Amino acid sequence: MSSQSTHDKSQAVYDWSWFRRGVLSFGTLPSLVLTSAFIGFGGLARDAGVSLGQLIFMVPVVWALPSHLILVAGIAADASMLAIALAVSLASLRMLPMVMALVPEVRVPGTKRWHLLMASNLVAITAWVNLMQRSDKIPPRGRLPYFVGFALSVMVMSTLAAALVHQLAGSFPPYFMAFLTFLTPLYFATSLWNASRYSVERLALVCGFWLLPAARFVAPDFAILLAGIGAGLFSFGVYLLRGPR
Amino acid sequence: MSIFSFDTWWWPYLFITLACAIPTGMWRWVGVLAIGDISEGSRWLVLVRCIATGLVAAVIGQIIFAPTGALAMLPLWARAGSMVFGFTVFLTLRRNMALGILSGQIALAVAWFVLVGV
Structure with missing residues (x-):
């Protein structure tokens, strides 16, 4: 909880032994979840006419599966750069509150803004959820190294998985793909529930999920933003009305 | 301008960067700059956590409902x-x-x- 542990000025800012632990968490559930999502993406990119080199480039530099999906759909439809950029920036708005929630978890005395700017490029849902869920069990100075190590290792694995599927021209049986896809919602929901610090976060989780079909009915193109921000504001309202619990 | 507009090897990579990498990454950088010194225990952090959680929940909903x-x-x-x-x-x-x-x-x-x- 306390991050005021700078009794010794010569002490390093971060505890990099946690970097290795972050890297070694590949093979755990969250990295399995993300890698499996990119297995499906590799086939999709191939079908859209994306070359292997372009695929290996786009997975790490974008590092957000919803943005990847919009890009590949745009490439398949020969869409204009501006149209893709607009759709991607709307879909990526979620990065803003995610990064804002992450920074106080990983920031310690001595953290420079450029450290955070660099690390923020690794923020995507899976690594974010993983850090938010585990940060209580990691000493503050180990959190940024852990996050960077974890995110880099899943990034490498996801890129390899996508590239491999791109090269293997075949496809997987539908049941296997359904199983892989279903891992993602189950993992996000259970780990976010465990990551919550305030009961209203759990309220936001339940509301965001059940609001989505209603939001799709109102504005299908903006359903995620509408349901997500709506659920967040409603839960915060409840927090203001009854105080922290 | 689409990804097939120019017949050079580097154009698709520039296209991916401009059409997708920067529109995604800019929100991450804005997030770092916007959080400033807001820290643990602030009620604004509760709001931020609620919205972030709500957005991920909506992504979960999208996978299940659509x-x-x-x-x-x-x-x-x-x-x-x-x-x-x-x-x-x-x-x-x-x-x-x-x-x-x-x-x-x-x-x-x-x-x-x-x-x-x-």
Whole structure:
């Protein structure tokens, strides 16, 4: 909880032994979840006419599966750069509150803004959820190294998985793909529930999920933003009305 | 301008950067700059956490209520039912993630083999 542990000025800012632990968490559930999502993406990119080199480039530099999906759909439809950029920036708005929630978890005395700017490029849902869920069990100075190590290792694995599927021209049986896809919602929901610090976060989780079909009915193109921000504001309202619990 | 506009090797890479990498990454950088010195215990941080959680929950909802690919071969009630079942097991068994995820997958497998077949 306390991050005021700078009794010794010569002490390093971060505890990099946690970097290795972050890297070694590949093979755990969250990295399995993300890698499996990119297995499906590799086939999709191939079908859209994306070359292997372009695929290996786009997975790490974008590092957000919803943005990847919009890009590949745009490439398949020969869409204009501006149209893709607009759709991607709307879909990526979620990065803003995610990064804002992450920074106080990983920031310690001595953290420079450029450290955070660099690390923020690794923020995507899976690594974010993983850090938010585990940060209580990691000493503050180990959190940024852990996050960077974890995110880099899943990034490498996801890129390899996508590239491999791109090269293997075949496809997987539908049941296997359904199983892989279903891992993602189950993992996000259970780990976010465990990551919550305030009961209203759990309220936001339940509301965001059940609001989505209603939001799709109102504005299908903006359903995620509408349901997500709506659920967040409603839960915060409840927090203001009854105080922290 | 589309990805096929220029016949040079580097154009697709520049296109990917401008059309996708920067529009995604800019929100991350704005997030770092916007959080400033807001710290633990601030009520604004509660708001930020609620919105971030709500947005991820909506992404979960999208996968269940409007899936693409193989998951769409199952009817809505089977997808939502498997999700609710897995999550209920998770809550009941002292928030054990592995058991919750396993139960959800078992429910999905049963639904798949009954409704879709092998």
